[in-house]
Amino acid sequence: MAHVLKAFLEPKSIAIVGVSKTPNRPGHLILRNLREFGFAGDIYPVNPEGGKILGFKTYKSMKDLPKNIDLAVSMVPADDTLELLNDCADKGIKNVLLVSGGFSESGEIGANRQMEVVDLAKQKGIRIMGPNAVGPVNTSNSLVLHFYPMGYLKEGGVAFIAQSGQFCCPVMEHVMSSMHLGVSKSIDLGNCCDIDEAEAMEYLEEDPETRVIAMYMESIRAGKRFMEAAKRVTKKKPIVVFKTGRTEDGLKTAASHTGAIAVDDTVFDVALRQAGIIRAFDLDEFLDLTKIFDSTHIPKGNRIAVITYSGGIGSMVADACGEFGMKLAEFSKDTIEKVKPFLLPSTKTSNPLDCFAVGVPLDINDVYRAPLAAFMGDPNVDIVLLCLMVNKWVWSVDLNHVLSDLKQCQNKPVAAWVIGEDTLVREQTGTLEENGIPVFASPERAIRALGALWRYHSRIFES
Incomplete structure (x- = not known):
């Protein structure tokens, strides 16, 4: 037996009762949305004046509609809802979306009116979404x-x-x-x-x-x-x-x-x-x-590798890890060997990995690209956080290059935080997220979210 919400989210035919010819009224906007987005089902607007609205033939009353329409969407006033339900029952309509307000949210009279609607719907075998609902x-x-x-x-x-x-x-x-x-x-x-x-x-x-x-x-x-x-x-x-x-x-x-x-x-x-x-x-x-x-990658543990441009940011991340149940990963020897050639000689290969600790790297793009790819193959790393600073004058980052290897080998969750000039931040955030890397408003919020991701999947693993 089909789930009741199938009629509300996958209808083949819809009657919209109380469609206004006035633009920006609720019924008119619903009809416009259906037209603009190309809904392929049959649409039956109902308005006492008939004629056409937005190019759709409009019916003067529900009595003029064909039988067994999948879903009725009602904009009629609350006081007219009982009559609407009787009309739906006569036409074999078993599913009704009540958009109008004036029910339990409006006080005792409205609450009593809502109870009457529920009782009648049960008698007629009609399912209701709403009232006071915007629509699916x-x-x-x-x-x-x-x-x-x-x-x-x-x-x-x-x-x-x-x-x-x-x-x-x-x-x-x-x-x-x-x-x-x-x-x-x-x-x-x-x-x-x-x-x-x-x-x-x-x-x-x-x-x-x-x-x-x-x-x-x-x-x-x-x-x-x-x-x-x-x-x-x-x-x-x-x-x-x-x-x-x-x-x-x-x-x-x-x-x-x-x-x-x-x-x-x-x-x-x-x-x-x-x-x-x-x-x-x-x-x-x-x-x-x-x-x-919404990430498609599942963490196998709570050990996180952090790439940052600042020791201070690294300390912030470390505190957040302690607060939200994450652990800083210990890099494998293989990862260290893969990363070292792209860092300045005196840079420590510790976690968090502060790529700018002793100066600006010769190749800013590779200093991000190489660790990201290396962490994907490190058995000690479960999750990666990229803390990225962007500046159009000095530290310009080509994210297409930075992500080039990661696209081929990503097997773990990667999240990011981006800071700098607003236009660049928005641009780089868009690039990262379009490539499946969620960006957060602060390192702490990123760690909090990643911690929740790990706890959920660890519970699933245990069960």
């Missing part, structure tokens, strides 16, 4: 049901689940454009009146395009099912969770936003650990962990 995205079939105007899609291995669409949409756009990550799916659950995080995880568990699941949560609706699903899924692919509502003010804000139910944060934290979920405590850590877990 599937980059593999160009499905974009966001009413957020998207610039472009980049396919990749990151799947987002969120209880807040306006969190999910800009974050997804940011990771695709600024972090050079690709996205497989985005699932905004809104108020989670029916379909919840557990079902979203179950769908993504079997999704071949998803390597890492990144979840923004404000509460847990079905705790037992969530835990059962998480324990199973985390054995196959990592789950990173960022949950707000850790403080009294945070809980109040979450409740007013999606009607989230308060959850004791200490209990929640213990539950996540038991399920094997990696928890992030702020947005920076959430995005860092998402980035490192």
